[in-house]
Amino acid sequence: KAAALYLDGLFTADGIVPPSPRYLELIAERARAAGVVYVADEVQAGHGRTGQGLWSFGPSGVTPDLVTLGKPMGNGHPVAAVVARSEIVDHFGVDHEFFSTFGGNPVACAAALAVLDVIDSEGLLANAATVGNGLQSAIRGLAGTHPAIGDVRGRGLMVGVELVVDPATREPDEQLAAQVMNGMRERGVLISATGRERNVLKIRPPLVISADQAAIIVEAIDASLTAANA
Template identity: 50%
Template sequence: MIDPTSSGPASHGVPQRSNADILRLRKQLLNPTLSVSYNEPLKIVRGEGVWLYDQHGQPYLDMVNNVCHVGHCHPRVVAAGQAQMARLNTNTRYLHDNIVEYALCLTATLPEPLSVVFLTNSGTEANDLALRLARAHTRARGVIVVDHAYHGHSPSMVELSPYKFNGKGGQGQASHVGVVAMPDVYRGPFREPSEAGRQYGAMLQPAIENLRQQDIATAAFYCESLLGCGGQIVLPEGYLAEAYAKLRAAGGVCLADEVQVGFGRVGEHFWAFERQGVVPDIVTMGKPMGNGHPMGAVVTTPEIAASFVNGMEYFNTFGGNPVSCAIALAVLDVIADEKLQENARRVGGFLLDGLRELQQRHDAIGDVRGCGLFIGVELVRDRAARTPDQPKARAVVEAMKARHVLLSTEGPDDNVLKIKPPIVFSQANAEEFLDKLDQGLRES
């Protein structure tokens, strides 16, 4: 039996410090821009499934950790990594079965012609590499992005992330970047569901023209298949079809950022872009593919991959190593064997229904949206005016933490409760969450 109060490292000589001592040392020794969650930070020492445990053995229901996609410390994933680490870990200049097996299994989940895989260590690396691919293929430099998007923390990705470049410390929009409005049918300019997708998608044309007037041709359109930092927004029907058509007519390629939402989270499909009935030219992925182990990937077409062959090798010391690929293979096996995509569909539907029932009883809930286990609850002060209520959202997060449920907020006004738990999340977990959210909304 594992001791739930044990974090493990103490057996290797790491002292078990108080929260205050850890905070003091973080401030003294670590990146000074690094934040912590909650007014009173938690010290988390163990995870299992949908649960995180503090140093006192107290469990917390994890509603936001889409990184540990198939559950914290899933035994099959852990065993796969342990076994391969005990046998071999090296780079891709040696032949090994794991990397080609993973490429075969991963591309089998994607539509043609997405069939060439580049493995990286993170979603940021994947999106950064994808930019190089797009520019090599199109010989253009401009990029269209969606407002409030976040695509990574490298210099090139900060330039493509309005969430960063228009935020605190940001340097504003670069000349080679075009920004289009979020396709938000709740608070955006277009709200009629049957028309909004086409209307928002058409907004790419003036962005492309604006770049062209500066003698900048458009290389790519970056878009998350569901908008995360934008506030858990589900793209309106037809949006990507319209946007992709505009972008391709201008000679660019279309990228689906699936870093947060891929691998069955949306329930009805394995990839969230499939909900829009489109096939992107490039797909990027990260976070969930290694269940917490650092992995990312770019999958593209043979034609685009061929454009990247210019004499300069792309080599990534750790990308695609045997241990990472063993772990990633185990994640795919667990999703299939435990029917977790279907679980995300079924439990996500139950959760959405429950949240919409709460909406009838709590005026603070202005909108409930999502698919599968990717859900947003937008809190407002005035339903008619749809006025965002950031203080209420923050108070609810703290009230839920006091009830041992971990949530956080997102969106341009930081008023959207983001819900994206590991996809092993059960109906019983959902019932517990809904009951506690009801209490938290009443008391916050």
């Protein structure tokens, strides 16, 4: 029997396919009806990346049973956390023994709190929404010149660019994605690839990125696609 359902709110590893809020609501309802714990994985999609609040599960209106936090939490400082409903934690503490040598490290906790302060004080949620929407729009504008761009999707500063062999068939072009990824690296822009066929460019710049810096990403995509098809 399944014990838990883990969901990344943007399905980041599956090609960045943002689900509708209603989808998350329905799947959480079904999980709980089956006695399964709903775990929101916010390691990649959380901490304001969507520009719609701190957490990607927020728009669904569903409160998860557990939330996992990781890499963005310390902005480079190693720290991670699990947040849980009190009844789950209370049960865990009674029935199981848990010990962590580095749990609650004060330096890591200070770094995590500082990240939250900066997200708030520097208006990074609004920046993620504004710059992210502009970035997606600009990349979509390249599709007229580069038909290999089959789709551009995401939320805020989590953007997926699906590369295809033929826009009509949507056949994945993993080789082109690798060429573009390496071409962008040579041009000073680091991204990765995601999706089952690894044909989706995974673009997730820092939350502090400016519109001018986002334009550099667009230029690198354009130049790398041009070079790959030369």
